[in-house]
Amino acid sequence: MTTETAVPRARGAAPAGETERAQLEAVLVELEGRATAKFRSVAAPAATAERRAVALGHEDLAMRARLLRANVLVREGRSERGGRWAHEVLAWAGEHDDAFLLARAHRVLSIFYRQVGDLSEGLTHAVQSYSHLADDEPDVVRARHLMTLAVALDESGSTEEGARRFREALQLASAAGDAELALNILNNMAYTAYEKDDERGARELVTHMRDALAGAGRRFSALELDTIARIEMMSGNYGTVEKILHVVLDADQALVEMHEGDAPAVCLLTLAEARRLDQRYAAAQEALDAAARMATERGLDRVRAQAREEQAALYAATGRFELAYEEHRAFHRAMTALHSAQSEARARALQAVFEATEARQASEHFREMAHRDALTGLYNRRYVNGRLPALLGEALVRRSPISVAMVDLDHFKQINDRLSHSTGDAVLQQVAELLAEFATGPMVAARMGGEEFLVIMPGAGAAEAAEQCERLRRLIRDHGWEPVTGTLPVTASIGVTTSDDGRGSPSALLSLADRNLYVAKREGRDRVVTDL
Missing domain, CATH: 3.30.70.270 (Reverse transcriptase/Diguanylate cyclase domain)
Structure with missing residues (x-):
């Protein structure tokens, strides 16, 4: 970023305004190119970039920065504001025929709608996200949009179409040499295979994940380890699960990257389930207590509810059926409360989006009226x-x-x-x-x-x-x-x-x-x- 101090411009140099715009564009390109796993690191510099763009009068750059911030909010689960901002950017992009922003705003909105449970809208925006990409978009960008489309297709029941898009995305990411993106795509594919009970396919994908990891130059993240551990559980390899997830219990968790706030608790739940199935009940209770404690401390309501379900299963495995029954009832109460809270949050988020869209339409209507002759309807x-x-x-x-x-x-x-x-x-x-x-x-x-x-x-x-x-x-x-x-x-x-x-x-x-x-x-x- 440039300083506010005015300096003389050398003969033949670009005007200060052009230089500042170019510098700001470079910042945005770098932020837009950051790995998905590092999305939280984008928030602060994107906010700074937006303020700078507004001050310089570059509305298009301000919209790009605003969309980056919307993406962070949506991925953090703060859907109400994130969805509203993404719709505002989409409206601006539509008014200005900005295909670059249209494609990216649709992608954020696909994630938003899937997050609030509207899979149909999520798929619609995913399709729009890909269709608005320019022919000369970099392969990495195209791969990201294909991955979003693949997830939306898979979650909407179009499994084969989703798998095909995943493969296309992986091919592009690999050709571009982006090991980080390839790893992200492979993790999605592997977890999808796990959910379908396709152990052979899931294991093949884990092998590819390990190959990609070498190119990414980092360790597996917590959620990637959780995917691998759950695939090992499919064959009853509980000792292997223990080895995979042992770093989560270490005091020094710097050994594993945890980009998602719920990742450690999710891993601990997987560990508790593996130990229970391995009949190591005391160790299972230890991992489960740690998961429940972390979920309570961090306000992870869904993980807390899942911990109750696992607790009921653990009680049943040790013959304490009355306690298992009571815990299972507590689990259902927690899930009911969670679904109610999610429904309210979903309603608030969708209402915010509706109001933003309605306000935009009203604004467009009144602007159109201001440009029309009242008697004839022609332009004025x-x-x-x-x-x-x-x-x-x-x-x-x-x-x-x-x-x-x-x-x-x-x-x-x-x-x-x-x-x-x-x-x-x-x-x-x-x-x-x-x-x-x-x-x-x-x-x-x-x-x-x-x-x-x-x-x-x-x-x-x-x-x-x-x-x-x-x-x-x-x-x-x-x-x-x-x-x-x-x-x-x-x-x-x-x-x-x-x-x-x-x-x-x-x-x-x-x-x-x-x-x-x-x-x-x-x-x-x-x-x-x-x-x-």
Whole structure:
């Protein structure tokens, strides 16, 4: 990050604003590239990056930083705020057609919805996450999004499709030489195989995990060890489970990485189950007590409930059936309370997301209303003032032409005076419908005020614009006006001007079109006058 102290810029160096943006982008790229296991380390620097981006006026970078923070919140289980922030970023990305952020916001929302139990929405966002990736995305990014899609497919019951996506993700991560990501994918695949009772497949995957570990340059994390231990339990290798998880009981837990807050307690529960199945009941109780104590200290309600279930099984294994029954009842009470709390949390999180989406839609609705003419529904002058400079800028970049036509209804005062103002309004509304029908593709039709309208034609050169406006003139003149105006005709005079390459200001372009309109009026009306 740069300091606030201003320093002289060397001749030929990039402007300070560009340099700061580049530095900030570099920070975000590094944070976005950090391993999933290290997600907590992202929170503080992402918050700093967001504040800096806001101060510099780089809204897109602020959104990237905000999404990084949302991802941390969701993965930590703080779904309400994380889901809301991710939806806000998704809305911004949609408004600005930012495919980069669309893909990444959908991925965070897939994790969010799976976390709150909405597997269908989780899968929907996972699919969107992958489909919005650009063709030139790095293989590592594509692998991460494929892994998210694989998990969502698997949890939604599409097991074979999920397995195929896992394999694709693993192939990409391996080809990119990202051993950390490959290990993460393999761990997911191995635990999925364990849940399906596919011991052979699970063991093959553990072998690949060990190979990947050498490339990652670290030890297995606690949850990776738990996956391996549970696979060993499938064959009754309880002594092996003990060896795998013994580091969890060591006083110095620096020997194993524990990225997830519940990891030690989860490992202790696995250890307790293995010892019980091995009929080492006192040792099982020791591990179970440690797991329950840790769950209570850290507020791990789900692990605490699971500990009660294991306690009931341990009581039953030692013949204390009355205690087992009471503990099993306590387990069900705990799970009921947990499900209730989860339902409330889910409801709060989804409500927050709904409110954010609803507020965005309302904001878009009111913004759209502010840009529309109340009588005709066409765009208004305010919209033209904002849109025309942007279209001119695009034409300048592309070196393409852009034409503007001022359309004014002839003798409109007669319609108001001889018939009525309501008839005049009906004529304006009908002309607006004709203009909306006429202005296809990139063309923009607007009501500038009174009986004056504007048509912007991006990409249209002078000859094409003249031809199009002649068609519009005939469309208005030949419309069946008798039911509205009786014998009074409705015609229009049109002044057109063209910028061949986007050069010129909006005011200059409008002034030239207006000048040509004046000529059309002066020469007899119901005609098109161009620069030609």
